[in-house]
Structures are given as structure tokens and as C-alpha cells.
Amino acid sequence: MIGLMMVCMFVAILSSGTAWAQKSLPTVRIGIEAPAGTNSHYYVTKQLGLFQKHGINIELISFPGGTVGLQALLAGDIQFASADGTAGLQANLRGANIYFVAGMINTFPFSILSKPEIRAPADLRGKKIVISRYGSSSDTAVRVAVEKYDLKPDKDVIILQGGGQSERFAALRAGAVDAAIVSPPLNLTGKRLGFNEVIDLSQSGIPYAHQQIVAVKDYLDRNPDTVLRTLRALIEGLAAWKDPAKKSVVIANVAKYLRLDPEKNKDQLEETYRYYGNTFSIKPYAMAEGLEFTAQ
Template sequence: MTQFKYRRKSRFSPARRIGFSLLASLLLLSAPGASVAQIPSKVTVAYSAVSPIFAGVWMAKEIGAFEKHGLKADLVYISSGSITVQAMVGGNLDMTIAASNAVVSSILRGAPLVAVGSITNRPAMSLFVQPEITRPEQLQGKVLAITRHGSSTHFLTLFLLEKLGLQDKVKIQPMSGTREVDAGFRAGMVAGAVRSMKPGPKGRVLVDLPDLGIPFSMDLIAVKQDFYKNSPKTVEGMLKAYIEGVAALRTRKELAYKVLGKYLLGGGDALDEAYEYAVKYLDRQARVEPAVIQTVLNWENKGETSVNDFFDNMIIDRIIKEGFVEKLYK
């Protein structure tokens, strides 16, 4: 007699059984001791000039500092601080490093931004002029180049002309970007320009702006207020990456020269000048000093406005207190 074995039919379809298996796997991976590879958060960081003042963020990108802090960063060059800030407000940038006057002015006009860092708290530029100019009064009736209206070069040129008693006596010519300013200077189209580096081999320093004792941030590190509120860990990671980049300039000099050559598209003696400039002026801690905000507010005739409406050092102060910066130089 033939015997048949009864096989109980499963109540669940194959698709549902696969679903249960996947759920079980996820529960196992989420258990203590299990590890899941995290996908880095993608961030876009904009800088506003081809200048060694941005060497810190370039180094951060090249040494993998952003990835170290769980971020995949794309660097975007947008000529001029004022344009960079506009792109920040209306676009998809996560962080911008742009002229402090452009950042502060935009916040005054309602832009939802906050400064979370400063790359340097003094005006790291000089007024370079043609070799035949030896005295400030010789600039009267001549042309000085800037990148764009609202840029740091524009702000500092106006500030300097007022200090020299040459306000409204010198023509200011926007040239679009730093490379265009340098080209115009070398061609003799302009008498001079406020620049971080010598715009041409014949250029000479007429005024060194740090000597004026003006508290001024060359560029503030700014983010949108809602991003700062909703993604503080991402902001912290970006700031730590930047600070590591600044440290690497000093501790990895050979690589720093290669990085400067890559982003400045140059070499030779210009790299020596660029490296010395970056090491001299870039602050190790990247902290915003209230006085640099006040300088811009005074210029905008808004000196009574509270500086605390424009920046927040909370994350930077915590990074410093934890000893993060100090450890990078040991």
C-alpha cells in the first residue's frame, strides 16, 4: 500500500518569506556589535577667489579631511564674495567661505545666514601699485581695480581710500575676478589693486593693510540658519575638516606646495609667496571675533545693531575646548 506523507503548505508567499528574511537581517545588523558602512553625507562648499587665503579648504579637500568626518565634499569656485553669498541664499550650497562684508550685508538685508567661523580676523591684503607710484596722493585721478562690487577687494579699497583722504578722487574698476585684476595690472590698465599677492612682477606695496590695525575678517565661513539648526553635526564636521586643512599647511609643507600649485595654476617663486602668505594669515582656530562684525556694521552705518545677530561660535568653541585644534599641532 502506497503511503503518502502530508506536507503542510506554508501560509506565506515566497515574496513575503523574502521580506521576513530581509527584516531579520536588518535586525541582526542593528544589534549591538554589528556594523554598517555609513554613506558619507554629500556637502557643497563654495569659495570666492583664486587666492592662497583659501588654502585651508583646498588642503582639507586634498588630504581627505572631509571624508574623515563622514562627509563627501565638492568644492565650487564662484568669483567674488557677493556673488557667492547670493548663490548661497538662492541655491544648494551647504557652506560658503566669502567676504565678511558680503555676508554681514546680506544678513542685514534679511538673508537667513549665520557665520560659524572666520579664516582670519585681519585684512590680509596690500595695496599694490605700478612702480612709478611712490606716494598715495599720486593715485588721484587714476584707476584702482577690484574684482566685483560687494567683494572684499571693493570693501577694503573703499575703506583704504577713506583712510588716505582719497575718497571720490580715484576711479574704481570692477574686473570680474582675481585673474582678470592681475591681467589688467600687468597690462598697465590700472594704477593698482588691493590684492593678497603681487599682481605682477613690477608691482610694489604702497600700503600694507594689516598695519592699519583694522579688525576685519577676510572671509567668514557661513551656513544657512536652518541647516545650522537641523544639521549641527554636519556643520561641525565641515569646520573640523577645514581646521585640519589649515594645520596640514604647516605640517605637510611639500604637499601644501602641490595643492597650491594645483588651485592657483602656477608654480615657481609665486608658490613661495603663496605658502608664506597662507601660513602667516590663516588662523588656526577659525573663530569669529565680534570686532570684525562691528567693523562692517559701522561701515554700513548700522553700528548700533547687535553683533550677536550675525555669528555663532558655539561649535568652534566646543571644538577648541575639546582640544581638537591643539592635538593637530603635536
């Protein structure tokens, strides 16, 4: 039996109603992965002043991968980490006591881009698809996606490791592979270059614990008020992303975070806003079915 502990700590009441003196705010460090659309909502939430509104002095710490972030969490260097469900499960199997307190993304935020001649998922039979690395969420996503279309991974399709999404996209452009799994805004870039978005996994309806907020039990037990205030800010940040009235300020902050020119890269920013507006959880529960799927 997997000793995964999960806490559904979604807070329905967002108002805190108290002005906090900066010097009195507890500092909370959240570990996130390198800048990408999937992580942009943390930055937007910070820039909107929502952590401070709820009595938190936030520090966003960037790590090259979720596994490194979990190591920092277990070492006590950060209070929360943004982690893939697989990494959290593996850490608990090794003896960690990690709780999943929120699910920011509970599906696969990926698209599979293919060569122009591949027009439908069935056309992937016998073709090479590049992922980041074996055992990663991109690997799981590709395997689940092709199985949904009655294709057997490693038999009907060839799955290759290729590194980060820039490297994977480069391999597709060079013709070294037939398809690549990417996240926005590269799906838009690919379609402009004539590649097909043959599968959009965000619309697949498949549950997957892709981006969870995790913390160790000891910290949760000792700091319940700080935990709740942190979650209030995160939830309000997701609501701001989904509020049409806040679209311009959200996009402006995403541009800063991703270092994109608001004018030259307007279409990429619009696509990032649209895509993740549909992908970020409305109610960010740590989804039990997503965690169970990860454990399979």
C-alpha cells in the same frame, strides 16, 4: 539694528578618533569662489583626507562669486558657503537667517601695487586705483587703506572699476591706472616687473570679515554633529597649512589647485604658502569687530 546672527563655533578639540565607513558619511557641500590662493585651503584640507577623517563626505562647489554661492545656500543646494561679510549682512537685511560660524580670513588679503614712481602711500594722492567693482571687498579695502594714510576716497584718489585681478593687473601694466589691488601670487609677479607693493593690507591689522563660513539657522539646528565635524576638519586643515612639517604636501596640493607647475612656478607657490600662512586665522572665530566694520 542689523539682524546679523553670529555663532562662534570654534572647536578646540580636533580628535574624532573614529574610522568612518565611506557609505555612512553624510555629504556636505561647501560653496567657494573660483580657484585662488584665498580658497586653496579648502582643497588642501580635502586632499589631506581631513573631512573624511572627521566623518564627512565633502564636495567643494565652485561659484563665480560669493553672492551666487549665497543664493545656492539659501536655495538649499549647499550646506555651507564661503562668503564675504558684506554679502552675508546684505542677505540678512533682505530676510535671510544666516549664521556666521567661522572666520577663515579676518583681514584684507590684498596688496596695492603701484607704478615704480609711487614709493609710499602718500604718493597715491591724485592717482587712479583700480578695484574689481564698487561695493566689493576690494573696493572696501582700498577705501580703508587710503583713509589710514589720510587720503579721502574719491577726492584725493580716484577709484575705478576694472573686473577680476587679471584684468586689473593688465590695466596697471598697460599704464591705464596708477595702482591696482591684487592678491598673491600677483603681488610677487608685480614686484618682479618693477611695480611697488605700496600697501600690504594683510599686515594692516584692520579687522574685516573677508572670508566667513556661513550656514542657515535651520541647517545648524537640525545637524549640529555634522556642523561640528565639518568645522573640526576645516580647523585641522588650517593647522596643517601652518605646520612647517607639512609644507611640501601643502604646496604640492596648492599647485594642483591653482594649476601651477611646481618647478616653473616655485616662487609663486612659495609666496602663496607664506602669505596665506600669515593670513589664515589661527583660531577661526567669526570676528565680531570684523562684522561690525563691514556694517559701517
